[in-house]
Amino acid sequence: MASIFQIEKKCPQTGARTGFLFTRRGVIETPVFMPVGTQASVKTLTPEEVSGLGARIILANTYHLFLRPGHELIARHGGLHRFMNWPRSILTDSGGYQVFSLAKLCKIEEEGARFQSHLDGQEYLLTPELSMEIQAGLDSDIRMVLDTCIPYPCSYDEAKRLTELTHRWEKRSLLAWQKNHRESLVFGITQGGMFEDLRRYSARVIANFDFHGHAIGGLSVGEPHDLMIEMLEASLSELPEEKPRYLMGVGTPQDILEAVSRGVDMFDCVLPTRNARRGTLFTSFGKISLKQSRYKDDERPIDPECQCYTCRNYSRAYLRHLFMAGELLVYRLNTIHNLHFYLCFMEGIRDAIRKGRFEEFKKHYYERKEESEC
């Protein structure tokens, strides 16, 4: 398979590296954070605003768009890029995780995941072939194989059974992709629950298929932080360094920093956008919550060190007022700030790795993180 990923600089002390990921819709600098656009929109922002914040790839959810408005409608409207006016790269997950976390009465069968729509209770069977067909209708640039997401906690035998089923689904996904999807990239997903030997086994099996990149799935599902890191390390140890690694659903700035140190290149997480709508804002000295009365009369910006549109124009007092009044503008202003924070954080990581100063960057992050809220 032609090389779609180029490593630029490696950190001598850790597994961190910068690189370039090439899709047919542009070049993506890694490590990269992908804003989540679940239902064909990064909530509250226009595509121009998302691009203006520096995003070059976003994530969309196969499960949601299949149920509403349907991949055939989106295909008739020219595919997801045209439909949502986002000309840059789009990664679509396969639906495996959403069926597990959102659908009702989900039954995992050999053929696929049988579930009832959380919208109207209609029954569907999501198979590896159908998931690839949906992603083709969306015309996404990076397509994920269909996997089962192993619950936490879970017995060893059940985790092994689901991991082996996932491997059979991924083989079927790859065959379906090879039949008529070659204009896009296809990533495999490692599973294995919270068992180190299953994590290594799954990574070895997935690495032996011919995927463009490898995701580590089934983490950040409620397990302790240290266990997530342990399972991540077990998975990464069996994945080839020359292909991109994507840690699904992760995470906090700290999680991202720890994963980058171990050689992860791609991330997606709802935290910046979802927290924005809940009034929780990320800053260089920790998080602040607009609900707290201490900000009622605070004329400072969210983060005095931040140069985003929101921090350059609005005070905490104003944002808190909007939030308490339920004024819709605050969702936009908070989302602009949080996405700016995450995308700047990634740019800072890339810059530090390029300059051989990643360890220093990490140390500085931890020092600032414990600062008292200002």
Ligand SMILES: CNc1nc2cc(C(=O)NN)ccc2[nH]1
């Ligand atoms: C928030 N935590 C979280 N874990 C995830 C795992 C997956 C996965 O394994 N997909 N195949 C996807 C999204 C996730 N979000």
